[in-house]
Amino acid sequence: MNMMDDTGSREISATRAAYLSLREMILIGKLPAGKKLKIEELRTMLNVGASPVREALSLLTSDMLVERIDQRGFRAAPASLANFEEILTLRSTLEDMALRQSIARATPDWEERLVLSHHRMKRLAGSETFEEAHKSFHMTLLSNADSPMLQRYCSQLYDLNIRYRYLAAGGSTYQNRDIAAEHEEIFDAAVAGDAEAASAALLSHYRLTGDYLSTQLGAL
Amino acid sequence: MNMMDDTGSREISATRAAYLSLREMILIGKLPAGKKLKIEELRTMLNVGASPVREALSLLTSDMLVERIDQRGFRAAPASLANFEEILTLRSTLEDMALRQSIARATPDWEERLVLSHHRMKRLAGSETFEEAHKSFHMTLLSNADSPMLQRYCSQLYDLNIRYRYLAAGGSTYQNRDIAAEHEEIFDAAVAGDAEAASAALLSHYRLTGDYLSTQLGAL
DNA sequence: ATGTCAATAAATATCGATATTTTTGAACAA
DNA sequence: TTGTTCAAAAATATCGATATTTATTGACAT
The missing domain is CATH 1.10.10.10 (Winged helix-like DNA-binding domain superfamily/Winged helix DNA-binding domain)
Known part of the structure; x- marks a missing residue:
């Protein structure tokens, strides 16, 4: 030992x-x-x-x-609406890229990790550790891309975005939307190997969150 | 004192x-x-x-x-062919994005900065400070994009790439190509506001350098 | 030979003290 | 008022010494 x-x-x-x-x-x-x-x-x-x-x-x-x-x-680091929108744009581009690569290289192992992280996130809805599970799900989606730098950028941008969620609403922006359904849609498309659908669902997920946050962040 | x-x-x-x-x-x-x-x-x-x-x-x-x-x-940081290709891919995506934004927001001031940085780079061809001027030209191309984070990423990736140039050829990979003509093509298209042509020229510029370096880097 | 273990050496990580720089603010002049 | 100057205060940056951790070596048993 x-x-x-x-x-x-x-x-x-x-x-x-x-x-x-x-x-x-x-x-x-x-x-x-x-x-x-x-x-x-x-x-x-x-x-x-x-x-x-x-x-x-x-x-x-x-x-x-x-x-x-x-x-x-x-x-x-200072925060601003412009910075938030910059993050959203970069995130959309880079996560789209990573997700497509992930799906293109799909393996049973990745599929299983995806199933697991999705399950855990659903299980933890509303709990203290949901935030962690949520990030884990999104990163798992991208984790099969075989591009460490791309993943590092995505992880960085994800974290930067968290800050704006807290700025806008104390961390809970999940009140008025069916987040679970949005995740389900991304998850299903990814597991099915449908890159177009998965990417569309992911980008829509981010855009919806982004639009909502933008309205909340007027004060910045 | x-x-x-x-x-x-x-x-x-x-x-x-x-x-x-x-x-x-x-x-x-x-x-x-x-x-x-x-x-x-x-x-x-x-x-x-x-x-x-x-x-x-x-x-x-x-x-x-x-x-x-x-x-x-x-x-x-360790170096590898895979890492080099990762840098090339990310650079292509992000610089393409930044260049298109730059051109879309073209202003006389940016145009003038572009003319200047291009001139200086040509003037310094072969000199000690060419590397600096070369980076400055490429960054000026992207500098009108109004996206500090994107520019930071591009600058980072540019530097990471430099390292591979030195690894492959002691810093001078400019022997067998008409680099000046390639730069001219990017420059002309950018000044003309032709985003498609500028992007194509830029990506081709990177791909040519990338292909050459890839062959030199077999030892990694 | 080969692998384990403890002693030693080397390197990292951390602290407390000090030097350097920036900021503050009060006195003074325009 | 408004602006300037300069010394005091505050904060940053840096150093040298020490504690902690990791890497190495060689004796010893298998």
């Missing part, structure tokens, strides 16, 4: 812990868009030294969740 | 200096793909402390030029 399984009780680094905490806080809006992120403040808030905080913030820069200005510190 | 007179320009932070140096070294292959990047080694090489080095490496993670493994340090 010399191989350690790091899903278990492995120690996590202070930097990674800080990264995850800060990321979460920015996504849900606890650290509001545009807010100055002072090292000392975060240092005490997270109980770590300045180095891990700075490193975590540098990493978050890669996710476009934090802006870094040389010699002038860090701030949570 | 300060140690160095930096040709009159603003004093640069150690982190930023380290970032720029390391980036350059990775792009031109002085730090080879996959190489372990030891903090102490870089620290002495760059004459700075460990913190700026770590921070610079964290930032380079965002550019996908450095990989970070928790508790196990950093390494220059």
